[in-house]
Amino acid sequence: xxxxxxxxxxxxxxxxxxxxxxxxxxxxxxxxxxxxxxxxxxxxxxxxxxxxxxxxxxxxxxxxxxxxxxxxxxxxxxxxxxxxxxxxxxxxxxxxxxxxxxxxxxxxxxxxxxxxxxxxxxxxxxxxxxxxxxxxxxxxxxxxxxxxxxxxxxxxxxxxxxxxxxxxxxxxxxxxxxxxxxxxxxxxxxxxxxxxxxxxxxxxxxxxxxx
Amino acid sequence: xxxxxxxxxxxxxxxxxxxxxxxxxxxxxxxxxxxxxxxxxxxxxxxxxxxxxxxxxxxxxxxxxxxxxxxxxxxxxxxxxxxxxxxxxxxxxxxxxxxxxxxxxxxxxxxxxxxxxxxxxxxxxxxxxxxxxxxxxxxxxxxxxxxxxxxxxxxxxxxxxxxxxxxxxxxxxxxxxxxxxxxxxxxxxxxxxxxxxxxxxxxxxxxxxxx
Numbered sequence: 384x385x386x387x388x389x390x391x392x393x394x395x396x397x398x399x400x401x402x403x404x405x406x407x408x409x410x411x412x413x414x415x416x417x418x419x420x421x422x423x424x425x426x427x428x429x430x431x432x433x434x435x436x437x438x439x440x441x442x443x444x445x446x447x448x449x450x451x452x453x454x455x456x457x458x459x460x461x462x463x464x465x466x467x468x469x470x471x472x473x474x475x476x477x478x479x480x481x482x483x484x485x486x487x488x489x490x491x492x493x494x495x496x497x498x499x500x501x502x503x504x505x506x507x508x509x510x511x512x513x514x515x516x517x518x519x520x521x522x523x524x525x526x527x528x529x530x531x532x533x534x535x536x537x538x539x540x541x542x543x544x545x546x547x548x549x550x551x552x553x554x555x556x557x558x559x560x561x562x563x564x565x566x567x568x569x570x571x572x573x574x575x576x577x578x579x580x581x582x583x584x585x586x587x588x589x590x591x592x593x594x
Numbered sequence: 595x596x597x598x599x600x601x602x603x604x605x606x607x608x609x610x611x612x613x614x615x616x617x618x619x620x621x622x623x624x625x626x627x628x629x630x631x632x633x634x635x636x637x638x639x640x641x642x643x644x645x646x647x648x649x650x651x652x653x654x655x656x657x658x659x660x661x662x663x664x665x666x667x668x669x670x671x672x673x674x675x676x677x678x679x680x681x682x683x684x685x686x687x688x689x690x691x692x693x694x695x696x697x698x699x700x701x702x703x704x705x706x707x708x709x710x711x712x713x714x715x716x717x718x719x720x721x722x723x724x725x726x727x728x729x730x731x732x733x734x735x736x737x738x739x740x741x742x743x744x745x746x747x748x749x750x751x752x753x754x755x756x757x758x759x760x761x762x763x764x765x766x767x768x769x770x771x772x773x774x775x776x777x778x779x780x781x782x783x784x785x786x787x788x789x790x791x792x793x794x795x796x797x798x799x800x801x802x803x804x805x
Contacts, residue, residue, distance in 0.1 A: 578748025
């Protein structure tokens, strides 16, 4: 029974009727940053939340209670703390960053399937922070934090080499995500989302970084 | 020799390195509105220009001289007049709206190929204004004004029936655009762009409105 929530939405709709985003143009990188909302009967989940306008905020609340704020890495904490105080949501962050994470988390995530019903967590190696997380929502939507991004429409890229802790490890992590069967969409925290043929676009990314 | 212009860009990159956009979230419709910039050696072309932030404006100028501002319909005039005074660009609008167009245009466009080098113009029937224009840039990018839009990621839709002057004419126009061979990308003035498999997505749109 998601329909009642969907009336009067104000965030941007994505490829499924229980996924939304709000965005902020980043003048340093010339891309939009995105935060994603996954609407669930058991409580809504927000990923890497940017500050909300009053308009977005009133509609975030209209879409139901936010139960979880999940952060992919310590550089994507964004407005998590304020949103948690406002909503009472739990904050979950990457276990590999526990010792120096900028805010308190109630759960430290390690890799695992079904961490919430319909949510799989992947730990990435070699990115700019240790153990950056990626997520698969309902088996078909890959949500990425920093490592996998999109600076041009319809095409993915990864962080520049100079920002990576270990290039080979990062490439291996990308390859591992590209091997997940059934991915239709890729929602990066930074840059244009991919809404179709996700696995194909991921394999093109693998090919481009293997050259 | 596009490369020198591309250094230091600040608008969002699209699927080709001579196409850019800037965007504004519309709180009434919960979609982003977009304006597109086509960088050409002979002078840059802007379509349906929204107001620019200081940041975008300085970079619009850094990308070269704007020679043309092209408007798809009278509801997408947006900030055209101010941008024309600032840049000296010509404003071109749809011939079918000449008699009641809200601003002066130096050229009234009718359907035709190669209106500028690499630019084809299509006139649509039945939309909310008479003779709304659509454009094909360099044979592979379809740019649409109001009739064809995207309220969900990766999928096109058309204006609701109540807004159309004539539903059958509008559907026929969509079908005609869907028949253009070689379209990879669709850039709507309103809503998520499609960056891949454009013609396939257009044929899905045709199927969805033929039901």
